Amino acid sequence: MSAEHKEHPSPKQYVQIAIVLAVLTAIEVALYYTEDIVGVFTDPLLIFLAIGKYVIVVGWFMHLRFENKMVNRFFAGGMILALFLFAIVMIERATGNFFN
Amino acid sequence: MSSGHNYPHESTGVETRKLGMWVFLSTEILFFGTLITTFMIFKGRDFPGIKLTDVYDIPFTSVSSFVLLMSSLTMVLAHNALENSDQEKTRVWLLATAMLGSVFLAGQIYEFTEFYHKGFELSTNIFSSTFYVLTGFHGLHVFIGVVFLIGLWAIGQRQQGLSLDSGFNLEFIALYWHFVDIVWIVLFTVVYLI
DSSP states (O other), X not given: OGGGGOBOOOHHHHHHHHHHHHHHHHHHHXXXXXXXXXXXXXXXXXXXXXXXHHHHIIIIISOGGGSOHHHHHHXXXXXXXXXXXXXXXXXXXXXXXXXX | OOBOOOOTTSTTSSOHHHHXXXXXXXXXXXXXXXHHHHHHHHTTOOOSSOOHHHHOOHHHHHHHHHHHHHHHHHHHHHHHHHXXXXXXXXXXXXXXXXXXXXXXXXXXXXXXXXXXXXTOOTTSOXXXXXXXXXXXXXXXXXXXXXXXXXXXXXXXXXXXXXXXXXXXXXXXXXXXXXXXHHHHHHHIIIIIIO
């Protein structure tokens, strides 16, 4: 129950969070242009950064980390179902079933 | 300082309208999840006609992404101002959010027009169709969000101002707006960068 009593960030903290998001976006774009140097790590790093930005916006701007557990479960449920669908289709794609 | 609310009178402990909003957003995740999955089936395959990588402009889209990210900041500042009962700041931040959303939309329209003139059309191939359906539906969501924001701003202009308890609630519009932002965070990476 403690999560329900956490205080929301202050305007100053919101600005700091936005700066972090802007920096992460700048790193993403930099990674795109340095793909020749970063090599095979580019895509995993881009996915990692996107997940980081996603978690920051959902957790702090949407206040999910301050919400009731039930709200968290509903949102996580949608995410899990979507990722499950994505995984199944990508496995099918990898086996070439869509293009035979 | 504001904090998360608990509703002991509701059997779930969460305000029903708010829980409904989160369930709606959960279904929206499935909607965009399906569109992204469809897009990914065809990404990287060879199709006749011009390729997306031949027409897109990463610096331009990066600026658009930055604009949408910053609109999430102005949205959360509007929410914070209303929690502190500052009606004037709430209206200012709402209008700023609507303007940033409009700039993003204008950028998307410009981008689509450029793609179209370069030959990357909706009917060029199945991959271009999935691209326009995916990014177009996101743009439609941004447009609906801008309409909601302007509606809220207009309500805020009235004498009694905005309230977090009213039916057309800033908190729910804020959740919707941030959701539109997180969808773009995923699309920017999946569609443009990877």
